[in-house]
Amino acid sequence: MLAAGGVAWLSYLQNRSTNDRLLNRNYLNTHHSLLNPPQKPPPQVEIDHTKPSTMSEPPPPIEIHPPLINSSNPWATDLEDLARLYRCESIGAITTRTSTLRPFKHDDAIHRYVFFNPSNHQASDSTNPAVEEASRRPHQRASLNSLGYSPEPLSTYLAWIRHISTNPHSPSRTRKPFIVSVTGTPEDVAQCYRVISLSTVGGIINNLYMEINLSCPNIPDKQPPAYSKVALVEYLNALRQELEERPEFPRIPFGLKTPPYTHSSEYHELISALEEAGDQVSFITCTNTLGSCLILDLEGKNILPGNGIGGMAGAALHPLALGNVATIRRMLDEREKLSHITVIGIGGVEDEKGYRRMRAAGAGVVGVGTALGVKGVGVFKGIEEGLKGEW
């Protein structure tokens, strides 16, 4: 039973050393202190084979304080981004950009984002603007993107998290959780779970949660699985099987990232999938961007490449995100076996007022995406100051 897990661990370790070499080449000059973790011997892989199955108990809860995080997005793509977020004392956890087991084929000509003003549709001068440029246009508070997933595979994210977690110069409020965002087929996701779980053995990195992105609107010819009960159950069953077959592996809280639902039948697909196979889910992150959106310039031309269609977020998504958080929270509370699930509320939060609205709608934790791209990491300090300690 352990053979597959052992292989995963070995391959993780092999990937890790390859990634370490890549990292050193790319980042050593600029991030010397970050990349000099204490020289510890490799962890002893000790797995408790006597541990009984915990499938009859509720899953481990997520513990995030302050209950404010970044969402999965391009401003959480590389080591520098993650280290900057880790140092930010106003957030209680860091979410990585979505990664897959194998590197995603990022195509710069197709995969782009813009910010725009939701009142008059005026968009950024260029696609993929950096924070320095975006912050000069504070009214462009919504986003449209045609991005896929991160070009970096999961193994690279785990190597980066290990570097950051072992950095002796990290500020004191550390050991905060990383929410590792992943996606793929149900089997891929079960394998991601195994690799993430095994990466905590030995205690060098702990506090990992796994967020399964089942809601990216930009993958051609693929309906986001979170719209379909059948597809959701396939993922949940693959994870159940993983937990049942390897009860001795460390237990990692995992959750689902959902798209913005617009009709009661879509909520029922989610909730009935959870009722059937989701009793081990710790959290629901809602929402992702709203697909099928289009922004045109004054001459009627697409701003994004191709047909110009992409996923919309930021200020324009906020009311729909609040509605999703409130509805999902209510539906979970109505079912005893699902009421333990935390809702992470994301969509259009850019200040303390948006944070308060999300909490009032039922979010246990609040996430920020577009406003991080527009304002930079300072957005979190602004929210913390605005709240004056009333998290």
Ligand SMILES: Cc1cc2nc3c(=O)[nH]c(=O)nc-3n(C[C@H](O)[C@H](O)[C@H](O)COP(=O)(O)O)c2cc1C
């Ligand atoms: C440019 C961009 C890229 C994104 N990439 C991802 C991603 O890789 N994985 C994911 O789960 N969500 C992704 N999202 C969705 C955000 O995490 C978030 O759920 C959504 O944007 C709503 O939050 P916001 O209104 O604060 O931006 C992306 C959002 C944007 C704007």
